[in-house]
Amino acid sequence: xxxxxxxxxxxxRKCFAYIIAGVVFQTIIILVFALTVMRIKTPxxxxxxxxxxxxxxxxxxSPFFSMTLNAEIAVKNKNFGHFKFDHSTAxxxxxxxxxxxxxxxxxxxxxxxxxxKMRVTxxxxxxxxxxxxxxxxxxxxxxxxxTLTSLARLRGKVTLMKVMKKKKTAEMNCTMTVDLKGRxxxxxxxx
Ligand SMILES: *[C@@H]1O[C@H](CO)[C@@H](O)[C@H](O)[C@H]1NC(C)=O
Ligand SMILES: *[C@@H]1O[C@H](CO)[C@@H](O)[C@H](O)[C@H]1NC(C)=O
Ligand SMILES: *[C@@H]1O[C@H](CO)[C@@H](O)[C@H](O)[C@H]1NC(C)=O
Ligand SMILES: *[C@@H]1O[C@H](CO)[C@@H](O)[C@H](O)[C@H]1NC(C)=O
Numbered sequence: 115x116x117x118x119x120x121x122x123x124x125x126x127r128k129c130f131a132y133i134i135a136g137v138v139f140q141t142i143i144i145l146v147f148a149l150t151v152m153r154i155k156t157p158x159x160x161x162x163x164x165x166x167x168x169x170x171x172x173x174x175x176s177p178f179f180s181m182t183l184n185a186e187i188a189v190k191n192k193n194f195g196h197f198k199f200d201h202s203t204a205x206x207x208x209x210x211x212x213x214x215x216x217x218x219x220x221x222x223x224x225x226x227x228x229x230x231k232m233r234v235t236x237x238x239x240x241x242x243x244x245x246x247x248x249x250x251x252x253x254x255x256x257x258x259x260x261t262l263t264s265l266a267r268l269r270g271k272v273t274l275m276k277v278m279k280k281k282k283t284a285e286m287n288c289t290m291t292v293d294l295k296g297r298x299x300x301x302x303x304x305x
Contacts, residue, residue: 154272157197157224159286160304161264162186162231166297173255177248180239181292183299185217187232189268189284191224197282198223199270204286206236206264209251212244219266238262259291261302 164185171179187204191197199221206215217236224230240251254260266286271279287305292298 151194152274152278154195154274154278154280154282155192156282157189157191157193157268157270157272157284159187159189159266159268159284161286161288161290161301162188164290164299164301166292166299169292169294169297171255171260171294173252177252177255178240179251179255179260179292179294180241183215183217183236183238185234185236185264187219187234187266187286188229189222189224189232190229191227191272193226193272193274195226195272195274195278196223197270197272197284199268199284202266202268204234204236204264204266206238206262208240208243208260208262209247210263212240214238214240214243214262219268236264255294258294260294261289261291264288264290 162185164183167182167184169179169181171177171181183206185204189197189199201221202219204217204219205213206217207213215236215238217234219232219234222230222232264286268284268286270282270284272282273279285305289302289304291300291302293300
């Protein structure tokens with residue numbers, strides 16, 4: 115074999131190696147992209163701060179409580195595209211099953227990698243709601259703290275790069291205690 119031919123074949127092998135390396139590199143880039151930017155995650159929704167107005171309650175006689183909760187609801191969207199959600203309702207329940215109030219969550223949009231905060235007003239009353247375990251309610255009111263749960267389900271769509279759309283539902287499940295004397299709400303836990 116001539117020296118020049120040997121040189122040529124060595125060059126060819128080198129060239130081939132570059133192509134392989136290029137393909138591997140591109141594949142890695144695409145994989146990383148698919149696993150981060152293109153992966154659509156379910157947005158989360160939780161209660162931020164909650165304040166209480168018009169608090170009224172009685173632990174004796176027929177025990178009851180009523181109040182207006184002013185809640186800040188935060189929709190956290192970790193996606194690289196916006197999450198647009200429909201109008202929905204947040205409900206507040208006492209003792210697991212008695213729904214004591216509803217609040218409107220107006221439709222909106224959480225921008226890419228942003229948290230959208232909204233104010234929701236929830237009128238709460240235990241009267242005529244099935245919060246009928248009067249002994250338990252009376253005890254709880256006497257203890258100074260009432261535990262409430264708030265649930266919401268935000269149905270919507272995440273849009274990536276203006277064309278890829280995927281339905282996602284963000285769910286809220288938060289437990290809070292209302293400190294009756296202090297007229298303050300402490301968020302205990304948001305799933
Ligand atoms: C609290 O509730 C009682 C009993 O329903 C009522 O008589 C009273 O007017 C209420 N007070 C306020 C400030 O709403
Ligand atoms: C009510 O709950 C809060 C938060 O869990 C707690 O700090 C406070 O001591 C409780 N108050 C009473 C009277 O139990
Ligand atoms: C309370 O809200 C949750 C979540 O949206 C829902 O699943 C549940 O049915 C609601 N309960 C009532 C009684 O509306
Ligand atoms: C809300 O979370 C509690 C635990 O913190 C769980 O026991 C309950 O089943 C959840 N409710 C819903 C409707 O997901």
